[in-house]
Structures are given as structure tokens and as C-alpha cells.
Amino acid sequence: xxxxxxxxxxxxxxxxxxxxxxxxxxxxxxxxxxxxxxxxxxxxxxxxxxxxxxxxxxxxxxxxxxxxxxxxxxxxxxxxxxxxxxxxxxxxxxxxxxxxxxxxxxxxxxxxxxxxxxxxxxxxxxxxxxxxxxxxxxxxxxxxxxxxxxxxxxxxxxxxxxxxxxxxxxxxxxxxxxxxxxxxxxxxxxxxxxxxxxxxxxxxxxxxxxxxxxxxxxxxxxxxxxxxxxxxxxxxxxxxxxxxxxxxxxxxxxxxxxxxxxxxxxxxxxxxxxxxxxxxxxxxxxxxxxxxxxxxxxxxxxxxxxxxxxxxxxx
Amino acid sequence: xxxxxxxxxxxxxxxxxxxxxxxxxxxxxxxxxxxxxxxxxxxxxxxxxxxxxxxxxxxxxxxxxxxxxxxxxxxxxxxxxxxxxxxxxxxxxxxxxxxxxxxxxxxxxxxxxxxxxxxxxxxxxxxxxxxxxxxxxxxxxxxxxxxxxxxxxxxxxxxxxxxxxxxxxxxxxxxxxxxxxxxxxxxxxxxxxxxxxxxxxxxxxxxxxxxxxxxxxxxxxxxxxxxxxxxxxxxxxxxxxxxxxxxxxxxxxxxxxxxxxxxxxxxxxxxxxxxxxxxxxxxxxxxxxxxx
Numbered sequence: 001x002x003x004x005x006x007x008x009x010x011x012x013x014x015x016x017x018x019x020x021x022x023x024x025x026x027x028x029x030x031x032x033x034x035x036x037x038x039x040x041x042x043x044x045x046x047x048x049x050x051x052x053x054x055x056x057x058x059x060x061x062x063x064x065x066x067x068x069x070x071x072x073x074x075x076x077x078x079x080x081x082x083x084x085x086x087x088x089x090x091x092x093x094x095x096x097x098x099x100x101x102x103x104x105x106x107x108x109x110x111x112x113x114x115x116x117x118x119x120x121x122x123x124x125x126x127x128x129x130x131x132x133x134x135x136x137x138x139x140x141x142x143x144x145x146x147x148x149x150x151x152x153x154x155x156x157x158x159x160x161x162x163x164x165x166x167x168x169x170x171x172x173x174x175x176x177x178x179x180x181x182x183x184x185x186x187x188x189x190x191x192x193x194x195x196x197x198x199x200x201x202x203x204x205x206x207x208x209x210x211x212x213x214x215x216x217x218x219x220x221x222x223x224x225x226x227x228x229x230x231x232x233x234x235x236x237x238x239x240x241x242x243x244x245x246x247x248x249x250x251x252x253x254x255x256x257x258x259x260x261x262x263x264x265x266x267x268x269x270x271x272x273x274x275x276x277x278x279x280x281x282x283x284x285x286x287x288x289x290x291x292x293x294x295x296x297x298x299x300x301x302x303x304x305x306x307x308x309x310x311x312x313x314x315x
Numbered sequence: 316x317x318x319x320x321x322x323x324x325x326x327x328x329x330x331x332x333x334x335x336x337x338x339x340x341x342x343x344x345x346x347x348x349x350x351x352x353x354x355x356x357x358x359x360x361x362x363x364x365x366x367x368x369x370x371x372x373x374x375x376x377x378x379x380x381x382x383x384x385x386x387x388x389x390x391x392x393x394x395x396x397x398x399x400x401x402x403x404x405x406x407x408x409x410x411x412x413x414x415x416x417x418x419x420x421x422x423x424x425x426x427x428x429x430x431x432x433x434x435x436x437x438x439x440x441x442x443x444x445x446x447x448x449x450x451x452x453x454x455x456x457x458x459x460x461x462x463x464x465x466x467x468x469x470x471x472x473x474x475x476x477x478x479x480x481x482x483x484x485x486x487x488x489x490x491x492x493x494x495x496x497x498x499x500x501x502x503x504x505x506x507x508x509x510x511x512x513x514x515x516x517x518x519x520x521x522x523x524x525x526x527x528x529x530x531x532x533x534x535x536x537x538x539x540x541x542x543x544x545x546x547x548x549x550x551x552x553x554x555x556x557x558x559x560x561x562x563x564x565x566x567x568x569x570x571x572x573x574x575x576x577x578x579x580x581x582x583x584x585x586x587x588x589x590x591x592x593x594x595x596x597x598x599x600x601x602x603x604x605x606x607x
Binding site for chain 2: 146284288305
């Protein structure tokens with residue numbers, strides 16, 4: 001009788017000690033968060049964004065957060081697979097760079113919070129929802145065209161886009177509207193795969209090239225610039241690329257700022273904020289870069305009046 | 316020998332006053348209201364015309380920035396300048412320069428207004444929506460690119476722009492301020508209507524993309540003011556040429572290039588609207604430096 005009572009008391013004691021020992025670990029384990037990140041293609045703009053994102057997390061004391069990075073090839077299946085993988089491992093937050101991967105994550109109908117960055121015009125392509133917030137990288141295409149027109153007369157503008165990237169299609173439509181006001185022809189050139197850059201040469205007479213924010217287009221940047229140089233076509237882009245600064249005019253939201261804005265939102269969500277309570281943030285840091293060296297090599301001049309507008313000049 | 320010496324002495328005595336007092340050239344300053352290249356392009360034909368007609372070489376120099384205008388006017392020994400409304404008011408008050416003539420623009424107005432504008436897709440419709448945004452001004456010494464905006468903000472309860480806005484910066488020219496908002500490099504801008512309308516007439520996307528939130532009362536257009544100590548003969552000659560150049564076919568051509576139909580006489584009283592605006596902005600023009 002006594003022994004059974006002692007036995008029972010010992011059991012209770014053992015269980016209590018076990019619970020006490022295990023409890024802190026459970027709490028700590030609950031605090032260890034995992035963030036899934038999807039960036040499509042191997043694009044320096046997104047890499048820069050990601051670097052700024054992780055650096056900001058570290059600076060704010062979230063360096064121990066586990067970051068699972070997915071780099072799908074720019075196509076629908078790869079984007080969906082990347083999103084599904086992160087949902088399967090039950091990450092706490094999904095961070096997406098660019099519109100296509102954001103849409104892929106939304107299409108999986110997950111309740112996991114999604115924080116996007118580097119999305120050009122989220123409202124226009126249906127990037128909205130209870131569990132979604134992010135930072136917007138919109139820059140006006142009309143400004144880029146205005147600067148291009150300062151370099152050369154434009155009657156025919158080649159617009160490089162991808163027909164599987166909604167945002168890129170929206171940009172083509174935007175340029176179409178501008179062309180009606182400014183009186184030039186838009187030649188749409190669909191770049192889905194690297195070999196599609198050959199279509200540029202086959203598109204007839206062009207005066208300049210406009211590179212949309214398409215991941216496929218930006219992955220083929222080297223080949224596109226080579227064609228532009230040999231055909232003396234000034235180029236304009238909405239994505240800054242420091243690895244290959246050969247684009248003549250770039251008007252771009254700072255990738256560093258986009259990454260940091262995403263990190264700020266992630267931290268707030270980790271602290272319990274609801275994503276829909278955090279309104280999307282517009283970029284405040286827009287850079288206008290003129291590559292005078294590239295432009296001169298093609299035999300064009302940028303009027304001094306335009307050069308003075310630049311936030312950065314490559315000479 | 317004595318005769319020759321006396322003759323030479325007499326010659327010097329007679330010719331000296333002409334050499335000392337005859338003004339052979341006039342140096343006029345230009346305010347960089349547009350970027351300086353466009354500004355020179357606009358004023359150079361006018362200076363050549365004045366030189367030819369007045370028989371006095373008219374040289375131009377761009378004042379690299381608006382601020383410290385009084386100090387720069389003196390330091391560069393300028394004879395006059397085409398001042399905008401605020402620098403004109405400052406120069407009249409502090410240096411006693413005399414307003415002589417101002418252009419009548421192609422729309423028939425000899426006045427300008429200040430616009431406060433945003434991008435149409437910015438969702439900014441009121442001062443309340445401007446909180447935490449990025450603002451671009453032209454220069455602290457412009458009425459249309461700064462003073463009106465400050466007065467407007469004061470009247471809407473914003474007394475400390477450092478606190479109310481996330482950031483603000485100065486571009487130094489009106490066209491740059493307009494391009495900054497167009498490019499999304501700034502959320503809100505302030506600039507002169509004539510430059511805004513000129514750019515919009517060349518590029519129809521500008522009117523579609525920018526929305527004017529507020530506009531000032533009419534202020535005097537850029538005015539030629541001359542130093543008091545210049546001989547009244549030269550002052551009158553220069554002013555007469557400007558006032559009558561629309562009657563001369565060659566003058567008409569120059570005016571067309573300049574973007575005006577004629578020049579009209581200017582007076583100190585034209586600047587009353589600027590003094591009034593300065594009071595609304597709680598700025599004392601007598602002491603205002605126009606620099607940070």
C-alpha cells in the first residue's frame with residue numbers, strides 16, 4: 001500500500017519533472033520560425049533584394065530565422081512546384097519576389113501569410129487577399145519612353161515581354177496606351193526561352209527596345225544587349241541590373257529598399273500582425289540610371305538636359 | 316613741344332569721361348528656372364537682338380542657383396537680371412533694383428502660377444494624404460517652386476515639413492521637379508505653371524499622369540530688373556527695345572523663339588502679390604536668404 005503510494009508519487013514527480021523539462025523546449029521550438037522565399041530565375045535584381053531582406057532580418061535580431069530559398073525556372077509548373085514545396089513544409093511566411101511567383105503562391109489557396117516584393121502593379125493583376133501584403137516597385141513606363149525619345153526618334157518600339165507573365169503583359173498594354181498619345185508603333189516580342197531573342201532581329205525595323213519586368217526577358221539580358229549593340233538600338237528597362245549595367249536607361253525601384261520593406265512586414269507578421277492590416281508599400285527610392293558609355297558606343301547622344309535628371313550615370 | 320604736350324593732355328581730358336562712363340556692355344543674370352542648357356538656348360537670341368539694337372553688348376550669365384541671389388548679384392557685378400517673382404521681390408527690397416519689363420506669354424498672360432501636383436495613380440487627394448510622402452521643390456528662393464507650397468501647407472495646418480513628410484528635396488529647376496514626380500522619384504511636386512504647360516503641350520502623357528492639387532494666385536512672370544546706378548539712357552534704351560520688339564519683324568521672330576508675344580512695362584507694384592504670399596508663408600522677404 002505504502003509502496004504503491006510512493007510509486008504513484010514518484011510517477012507524478014517524474015511526469016512533472018518531464019513536463020517542466022520539455023516545456024521550455026516546446027516554447028523555444030515554437031519560436032523558431034521558417035520563412036520560405038521564392039525568386040524566379042537567376043536575376044540579379046531579385047538576388048539583391050534577397051540579400052537586403054536577409055540582412056535586414058539579421059540586423060533586427062532575426063538572424064536565426066530559417067530561410068528556405070526556392071529559385072524556380074520562369075515557367076508556370078516550376079513556380080507552382082516551388083510554392084507547393086513551401087506549403088508542404090508548413091513555413092510560417094512565404095516571401096515572393098516578382099509578380100509571377102506571387103500569383104503562383106496565391107493560386108495554391110494557402111492560408112500562410114504571403115509577403116511580396118518587387119511587384120510592379122499588384123492591383124492590376126489581382127494580387128490581393130486577406131493573407132497578402134508587400135511592397136510595390138512600380139515605375140512609369142511613360143517616363144522611360146520619354147527619356148528614350150530624348151536619345152532617338154521613335155516610330156517603332158520593340159517591347160520584350162513574356163506571354164506567361166501577367167505583369168509583363170500588363171506593361172505591354174500600358175506601353176500600348178502611351179503609344180497612342182505619343183504616336184509610335186509597338187512591336188511585341190515574346191521571350192519565353194533564351195532562343196526567343198532571335199525574334200528581335202526578325203521583327204523588322206525598330207528604333208529602340210523596351211525590356212519589361214519579365215523574368216524570362218531579364219534572364220536573357222546578355223543576349224538581348226548583344227543584339228541591341230550590333231543593331232544600334234538604345235534599351236530601356238524597369239529592373240536595375242548591376243551585374244550587367246549595359247541597359248542605356250534604367251528607371252527602377254531600388255531592390256535593396258524592396259527587400260528591406262519585405263523584411264519589415266515579415267517581422268511585423270512574426271509579431272502577430274495580420275497581413276491585411278499591413279497595407280502594401282510603394283517604393284520611395286526610385287533610381288534613374290543613364291549608361292552614357294553604352295549610348296555613345298552606339299553613336300547616340302543623351303542631351304545634357306536629360307543627363308541632369310539621372311540619379312546615377314555610367315561613363 | 317609744349318604745344319604737342321598740351322594737345323595730348325587735352326585729348327585725354329576730353330576723351331576720358333566717355334571711356335569712364337560709356338557702358339560698353341551689360342551683364343545680365345538668368346535664374347535657372349529650367350535646366351541651364353534650355354535656359355541659355357531661350358535667352359541667347361534675345362541678348363543678341365538687344366546687343367544689336369542697343370549698340371551695347373548684352374552678355375548673359377546663369378546664376379547657378381536661386382539662393383543667395385542678392386550676394387551673387389553684387390559679387391558678380393551684374394547690371395541686371397531676369398528675376399522670377401520671389402527673387403525679384405528680394406532684389407527690389409534689398410538692392411533697390413528697378414523692374415523694367417516682363418514678357419507676355421503665348422497664352423496672353425504676363426503672370427505665372429504655382430502648381431502643386433501628384434501622379435494621378437498616387438491616391439493623394441488632400442494634404443492629409445501627403446503625410447509621410449516624398450516632396451520635391453525647385454528651390455527655396457522660388458515663389459512657384461517653394462513659397463506657395465509652404466503657404467498652402469501652413470494654411471492647411473502643416474507648420475513643420477521636416478516632420479510631416481518622410482523626405483523632401485530640391486531639384487534646382489522646374490522641369491526637373493516635374494520629371495521627378497512623373498518618374499515616381501517624388502510623390503508630390505511644386506513648380507511653375509508655364510513650364511508645366513510647356514512640357515505637357517509637347518508630351519500629352521504628362522497631363523494624363525499628373526493631377527494638380529492646388530494652384531496659387533497670379534504672380535509676376537520673370538521680370539527684367541536693372542541696377543539703379545546704370546545710366547537712365549541705357550535703361551530706357553533697353554526697355555524701349557523690349558517694349559517695341561513685337562512691332563519689328565526681326566523682334567517678332569525672337570519673341571516667338573523666346574515663347575512670348577511681347578514685353579510689357581514692369582513696376583515694383585507688380586510684386587505685391589509676392590509679398591502677400593510671403594506673409595501667408597510666414598516669411599519676411601527683407602531677411603529671407605532663400606537658402607538652407
